[in-house]
Amino acid sequence: MKKIVIIVAAIILLFSLESGAQPQPPLPQYKIEIDIVSRSLYFYENNNVVKKYPIAVGKASTQTPIGDYKIINKVVNPYYSKKKIAGGSPQNPLGSRWMGFKPSYGIHGNNNTKSIGTFVSEGCVRMYDKDVKELYEKITVGVPVTVKYEPIKTERDIENDNPIVIVYPDYYSKVPNLVNLVDEKLSELSLIEKIDSNKLATLKKQINKEIVVFSDKWVYMINGNYITNDVIFKDSTLYINLDKVCKFLKIDVYSTESTETVMILSNNISIIEESGSRYVSIxxxxxxxxxxxxxxxxxxxxxxxxxxxxxxxxxxxxxVLNIEGDVAISLDSLYSISNKELTISQEKSNVIVNNKEIKCKPVNGKLYIALKDLLLQTNFKSNTYTKDKYIEIFREPL
Known part of the structure; x- marks a missing residue:
């Protein structure tokens, strides 16, 4: 009998190989990392950060718990039992989604967008409601959640070089020797001897009062992202390495007949050159x-x-307006897109896109259209990055 079982198993294996059956690709592995001091949530796929979200976390008196957890439950339109507020109510502070990671603690939406980016909750993690809906659809029960509290961070520029140290206030009073630890980190990166002693002393006095950046040079950042420390000061003006800024923002730079100008975004702009690099004023x-x-x-x-x-x-x-909610884009953005992808015309205060009318909304003397209306009239898709403050619109590949 045992020989028969072995023979049958061998025949099944041989048949599956000959039939060309292919193994299924592994499912993506997700995880969530919550960084309390920077009020940021990082969503990982296969150990790569694919999205960053701004969040609100617990007050010093009701701290968000630190440690390793897992998503233990998911709820659409959660009921707020503390004040007996029904799920889906505009007054519900839990918003439209709940993802619990510890009994009584969860990641959820909220009805107060101004609270995002602050220490304000009773220990839960708040997100913009549009963000929590997006995250909710991506994860399942069991996804790992790590909550970290690390006031000292090392960042590198767009070339993954030239480290700086960013020190966040110790809001939860968990690091009594913060200044000494900053010295250790600066020494580890060989920065402490490069930073001017007067500047270093001044920066240390600012610790726990505000976010402090330690660098031996000027630092240029876009929406909190460290781009470069290749900054020069000339004729009372600050100039930034143009190519590094354009690399981050995905802008093409074109040379002109003059060495004193280049073209970006269809405009000639003045530059200066030093040591083979191009710089532009702020x-x-x-x-x-x-x-x-x-x-x-x-x-x-x-x-x-x-x-x-x-x-x-x-x-x-x-x-771009209202990144955290119903996004609107200005008409000049729409016209830039239309150069290649759309047929548009303007009629009174509205626009015609691909022979379909979209209503415009005036804001401070400029006209805007809702992103959702543009998507309805085209075959475009979009992605919103609330932490990095940009919108991505794209045509899906055929």
Whole structure:
């Protein structure tokens, strides 16, 4: 009998090989990482971060629990038992989705968008409601959740080089020797001897008062992302390495007949060259990209805050409103897209896209259209990145 079983198993194996049966690809492995100090949630697929989300976390008196957990339950339109508020109610502080990771603690939406990015909850993790819906659809019960509390972070530029140290306030008072640990990290990265001693002393005094950036040079950031420390100061003006900014924002740079200008986004802009690199002033960047810069003289940081749009993985000039909710894009963005992909015309305060009318909304003297309306009238798809403040519109490959 045993010989018969072995023979049958061998025949089945041989048949499956000859029939060309292919093994199924492994299912993607997901995990969630919650970083309390930066109020960020990272969604991983196969150990790669595929999305970052802004969050709100617990107050110092009602802290979000640190440790390793798993998603233990999922609920659509959760009931808020503390105040007996029905699921789906606009007054429900849990929003439209709940993903529990520990008894009484969960990741959920909320009815107060202004709370995102703060320490405000009773220990739960709040997300924009559109973000929590997106995350809810991607994960299942059992997905690992890691909650971290690490005020000292090392960041590298767009070339994965030139490390800096960013120190967040110890809001939960868990790191009494924070200044000493900063010194250790700076020494480990060989930065402590490079930073001017007066600057270093000033920066240390700012620890626990605000987010502090430790670097031996000026640092340029876009929406919190460290882009480069290749910054020069000339004629009372700050200039940034143009090619590194354009690499991050996915903007093509074209040479012109003059060595003093280049073309980006169909405009000639003035540059200066030093040691084979091209630099552009922050004023030129604002004029061509939009957004606004904030300069911290003591920390020597330049931070650009910018809502922007990518179309087919290329930067589109224009304005984007309400990243965290119902997104709207300006008509100049729409016209930039239409150069290649759409047939549009304007009629009074509305636009005609592919022979279909879309209503426009005036905001501060400019006209905008709802992204959802554009998607309805075209075969485009979109992705929203609320943490990095940009919208991605694309045509799916055939």
């Amino acid at each position: 004023n030129q960047l604002e004029a061509n990209l939009g957004g606004s810069h904030k300069i911290h003289q003591e920390q020597q940081t330049i931070k650009l805050d910018l809502n922007y749009l990518l179309f087919n993985n290329k930067f589109v000039k224009g304005e």
